[in-house]
Amino acid sequence: MTALIALAALWGASAETSPLQVARWTPVDSACGTQERAAPKAVFLSEPDAGWISAQLFVPLEGLSQEDRRALRCLAEVVAEGSRTISRPELLYLTSSGERPRATLEPDHLRLRLGVGKGELRTALRLMRELMTEARLEEASLLHAIEAAPPSREVWNEALQGSLAVSPDLTPRYLRALYPRAFDPAKAVLAVGGPFDAAEAQAIWRQEWSHWSPPRLPRLDRLKPVPAPGLEVGLVDLKGPEKRLTEVDLGRTLTLVTALGVGKGSAMHRALREARGWSYRQEALLTPSERGMRVRLLVATGRSSEEVRSALREAVAAWEEADLARAKGFARAGLSGVVPWGGLRFGGGALSSLEGRTFWAGYWPLKTGREWAPERVREGIDSVTLEALRAEAATLLDELESAPASRENSNPSS
Amino acid sequence: MVFSFLWMVWMGASPALPPQPALEEWVCQAEPLRLRTVLDSGAIVLVEPRPGSTISVQLFATDPSLAETPKTHGLRHLIEHLTLKGGAGDLDRRLETEGALLSGSTLRDTLRIGLIVPAGRLDLAWAALAEVTAPLEIEIETLARETEILGHELRQVDHEERLASAAWSLVYGSAGLDPLGSLSVIEKLTREQVREAQQRLFRQEHLTIAIVGPVDLDKATAEARAFLESRPKGERGVGANRGWPTKPGGLREIEEVRGEARSAPVPGFSDPKAASTLAAALALASELSDGFVIYTPSAQPGLVTLGHGSADPVLEKRLDGLSAVEVDRLFERGRALARAWTARQLQTSEGVAFLRGLLLSQDPAFRPEAMLQNLDAMRLSDFRAAVASFRAPRAFHVRGKGR
Numbered sequence: 001m002t003a004l005i006a007l008a009a010l011w012g013a014s015a016e017t018s019p020l021q022v023a024r025w026t027p028v029d030s031a032c033g034t035q036e037r038a039a040p041k042a043v044f045l046s047e048p049d050a051g052w053i054s055a056q057l058f059v060p061l062e063g064l065s066q067e068d069r070r071a072l073r074c075l076a077e078v079v080a081e082g083s084r085t086i087s088r089p090e091l092l093y094l095t096s097s098g099e100r101p102r103a104t105l106e107p108d109h110l111r112l113r114l115g116v117g118k119g120e121l122r123t124a125l126r127l128m129r130e131l132m133t134e135a136r137l138e139e140a141s142l143l144h145a146i147e148a149a150p151p152s153r154e155v156w157n158e159a160l161q162g163s164l165a166v167s168p169d170l171t172p173r174y175l176r177a178l179y180p181r182a183f184d185p186a187k188a189v190l191a192v193g194g195p196f197d198a199a200e201a202q203a204i205w206r207q208e209w210s211h212w213s214p215p216r217l218p219r220l221d222r223l224k225p226v227p228a229p230g231l232e233v234g235l236v237d238l239k240g241p242e243k244r245l246t247e248v249d250l251g252r253t254l255t256l257v258t259a260l261g262v263g264k265g266s267a268m269h270r271a272l273r274e275a276r277g278w279s280y281r282q283e284a285l286l287t288p289s290e291r292g293m294r295v296r297l298l299v300a301t302g303r304s305s306e307e308v309r310s311a312l313r314e315a316v317a318a319w320e321e322a323d324l325a326r327a328k329g330f331a332r333a334g335l336s337g338v339v340p341w342g343g344l345r346f347g348g349g350a351l352s353s354l355e356g357r358t359f360w361a362g363y364w365p366l367k368t369g370r371e372w373a374p375e376r377v378r379e380g381i382d383s384v385t386l387e388a389l390r391a392e393a394a395t396l397l398d399e400l401e402s403a404p405a406s407r408e409n410s411n412p413s414s
Numbered sequence: 415m416v417f418s419f420l421w422m423v424w425m426g427a428s429p430a431l432p433p434q435p436a437l438e439e440w441v442c443q444a445e446p447l448r449l450r451t452v453l454d455s456g457a458i459v460l461v462e463p464r465p466g467s468t469i470s471v472q473l474f475a476t477d478p479s480l481a482e483t484p485k486t487h488g489l490r491h492l493i494e495h496l497t498l499k500g501g502a503g504d505l506d507r508r509l510e511t512e513g514a515l516l517s518g519s520t521l522r523d524t525l526r527i528g529l530i531v532p533a534g535r536l537d538l539a540w541a542a543l544a545e546v547t548a549p550l551e552i553e554i555e556t557l558a559r560e561t562e563i564l565g566h567e568l569r570q571v572d573h574e575e576r577l578a579s580a581a582w583s584l585v586y587g588s589a590g591l592d593p594l595g596s597l598s599v600i601e602k603l604t605r606e607q608v609r610e611a612q613q614r615l616f617r618q619e620h621l622t623i624a625i626v627g628p629v630d631l632d633k634a635t636a637e638a639r640a641f642l643e644s645r646p647k648g649e650r651g652v653g654a655n656r657g658w659p660t661k662p663g664g665l666r667e668i669e670e671v672r673g674e675a676r677s678a679p680v681p682g683f684s685d686p687k688a689a690s691t692l693a694a695a696l697a698l699a700s701e702l703s704d705g706f707v708i709y710t711p712s713a714q715p716g717l718v719t720l721g722h723g724s725a726d727p728v729l730e731k732r733l734d735g736l737s738a739v740e741v742d743r744l745f746e747r748g749r750a751l752a753r754a755w756t757a758r759q760l761q762t763s764e765g766v767a768f769l770r771g772l773l774l775s776q777d778p779a780f781r782p783e784a785m786l787q788n789l790d791a792m793r794l795s796d797f798r799a800a801v802a803s804f805r806a807p808r809a810f811h812v813r814g815k816g817r
Binding site: 106187247263264265269270274276277278279280300301323325326328329332333352 | 467498499503504506507508509511512513514515516532557560562563564567568570574657
């Protein structure tokens with residue numbers, strides 16, 4: 001009940017609007033016993049009043065080449081389509097009271113998620129285990145995913161996600177060989193949130209893996225690299241240094257990111273778009289990197305990165321208390337899901353939903369090795385002063401490096 | 415921002431069912447409480463109380479006399495950009511400080527101003543709307559700068575939207591100009607033209623307000639009504655109807671765009687043919703890799719477009735090559751996809767306010783349920799006819815020549 005009070009107060013959620021009743025942490029470290037060693041770590045978030053169960057598996061991308069990561073995007077299209085024993089229609093039926101299974105690729109992890117109805121925890125855990133070890137991966141579906149691997153639909157996504165084009169060497173066979181390497185139970189983390197008993201969930205999860213033994217990994221040849229395609233408009237892409245963040249750091253950095261480039265009241269919108277007319281679209285975001293997180297500033301413009309940096313330095317120096325108040329208010333509202341908010345590019349949901357809370361419960365320990373403590377994020381936001389905000393922004397602007405994705409002045413008309 | 419199309423669906427490799435919402439977001443009642451009020455002026459208020467922590471308020475400004483023409487192509491889009499700044503130029507900052515959000519979009523038949531405000535803070539919406547609908551005071555420099563920003567925006571239009579725009583022009587000629595605008599036209603617009611059009615557009619008779627969220631039905635209706643009645647009043651603008659296309663089909667090739675599309679004209683939103691054409695498009699697109707469907711509900715004749723973003727021209731083979739049996743097999747899938755998509759629009763407060771407000775701004779009798787009823791009543795013969803409208807020789811085909 002302590003957790004209820006802390007979290008509900010933290011995110012301004014009333015008893016009517018938040019389904020959260022109890023947040024109990026039961027991280028399962030299954031590194032004991034031969035058979036249990038292979039089971040992925042799991043975090044069970046018990047919320048007795050939730051109406052469904054959200055299960056999310058996080059697979060880190062560490063160690064995979066860029067080509068394999070792009071190939072993984074094709075695998076993500078197919079992996080949630082059924083297992084050896086469960087067909088796609090059955091899978092859709094089993095998850096019809098929750099959330100359709102789907103997988104998405106993020107900068108530092110692949111997330112496989114699904115939802116089932118209340119009382120169907122066993123089904124959720126079985127489906128998760130099967131999808132990560134025995135996915136159906138039909139030839140036709142894999143071929144379809146490779147053929148459909150898009151040139152990105154728009155320039156902004158291409159800049160954010162990198163080129164989506166896959167190697168011409170990519171085959172269904174390659175994807176099948178990549179699958180057990182990527183979905184390595186020793187590296188993955190499962191997070192499950194919903195109305196169940198955490199200890200019982202833990203026992204079912206262990207039981208689910210009791211008869212599983214790691215497969216022999218098939219040979220995997222290197223894929224030919226694919227050259228990055230050119231972008232159609234000029235783009236300044238500035239990357240800050242990679243940092244490991246605590247929850248408090250996360251709150252402070254989110255405030256900084258919001259002040260710089262989230263929302264129309266941000267420095268980037270006002271200085272680059274409104275005051276100078278340099279760009280239609282510009283934003284700052286916090287994005288995961290290999291070993292931490294980094295701030296990124298993106299501006300679709302024909303101007304140079306130095307011009308952008310200089311305009312922002314000027315804007316930051318002129319920040320007032322009203323800018324700080326806006327950044328804090330918008331960061332809090334965005335993180336809690338009150339408004340659609342683009343400051344975080346993690347693929348995770350807002351804390352106002354069960355899915356969002358389950359995401360953070362699983363992703364944060366995977367990323368940082370620390371238990372997710374949202375009240376500390378709020379403390380971080382609250383702790384930022386105007387002076388500190390200006391100083392941190394000025395330091396960041398000095399540290400930003402122009403990323404290879406930048407296409408400065410590539411379009412003279414823009 | 416131009417948001418030219420309401421229904422834009424990408425069909426992935428697994429199109430059978432759309433993503434489902436979390437159960438906690440579902441409202442378990444067949445027909446929620448909802449009140450539509452039509453004022454004497456023709457202005458409309460729709461209020462739907464719905465649990466949640468935010469209220470969505472959407473204002474639609476629809477003046478048929480301001481429909482895009484070759485001489486004013488982009489005027490409404492420019493007005494949208496300028497009005498969102500607010501009177502003092504810091505409206506966004508004030509709203510974001512309160513955890514609220516302001517957005518706008520120019521659609522083919524209407525201009526939308528949207529607000530998301532925290533529960534209990536409808537006052538923020540009224541203050542913001544009063545500011546954005548007040549007569550514009552525009553400096554020459556502001557106009558020039560905003561024109562430059564629009565130029566940046568036009569260069570970022572994605573391939574699917576460019577294909578759809580080309581299809582509209584192919585089918586409806588100058589009556590099918592996109593809402594984005596043409597930079598060469600926008601550059602010539604004067605402050606007086608913009609100001610006059612903005613004041614006309616935001617007159618009471620052209621406005622529809624939809625409010626969805628944790629509100630008191632009567633109180634929110636009264637507040638919206640008071641806001642609308644505070645607006646100047648006049649005669650509703652009259653514009654030319656797009657008219658049904660007389661050409662049977664056609665082909666247009668466009669440079670520097672990747673992908674291809676097939677389009678079929680449809681009557682107004684509540685016509686059964688609109689439902690069967692949408693169902694056919696969704697079913698056919700589900701057969702394509704990287705397929706998409708675009709449809710903008712309208713009281714006037716419109717267009718349903720399906721296509722894909724790949725450089726390989728596959729539509730001829732994949733659509734024209736379908737056997738009669740294969741078409742029939744898509745019937746139930748098309749109905750299910752169209753139903754699911756319609757229902758999905760109504761799962762969030764923003765979605766409800768947007769779809770219901772948009773439909774009401776087109777015709778006070780329009781409701782999303784008309785689409786669902788027409789889908790239920792759709793016969794196999796209707797579906798077959800709709801599929802045929804996407805196939806040679808009847809379809810309008812746009813092919814991008816970019817790689």
